[in-house]
Amino acid sequence: NYGGRPEIVDAVKKLIERGTKMEDVDEEVIQSVLYWPEMPDPDMVIRTSGEERISGFLIWEAAYSEFYWCDKHWPDFDEVELDKALEEYASRQRRYGK
Structure with missing residues (x-):
């Protein structure tokens, strides 16, 4: 694991x-x-299933990533939800830890 x-x-x-x-x-x-x-650091990490934690996932690499929390479970995550995530990401101002 x-x-x-x-x-x-x-x-x-x-x-x-x-x-x-x-x-x-x-x-x-x-x-x-x-x-x-x-592997480049991810710009955005999408977490499904309503959990608002990273569970030890890419601790180093995701330090300056933007996070998108989604209530849908992974099997139900669809193109509409992906579009929502991308739209929210586009509206953010990345500060890279500053």
Whole structure:
């Protein structure tokens, strides 16, 4: 099972195994040892089923993502709901943590 915390723990272990010096550790170095380092950070994360939590999903990668909470369950998530999510996303001003 995927979990964001174990992914970060594994990344730290990789850095230690490689002998990475503390002063060399920055966001780029950490990104390079995540499970999918080539994957760009998501602009938006859609969470279905009325749950307003991320459940450990992409903790590092989704830090500056916009979240869309939807009451529909995944099997019922349709094109109309996707359009709503995209419309809401388009109306937001992204601040990237600022």
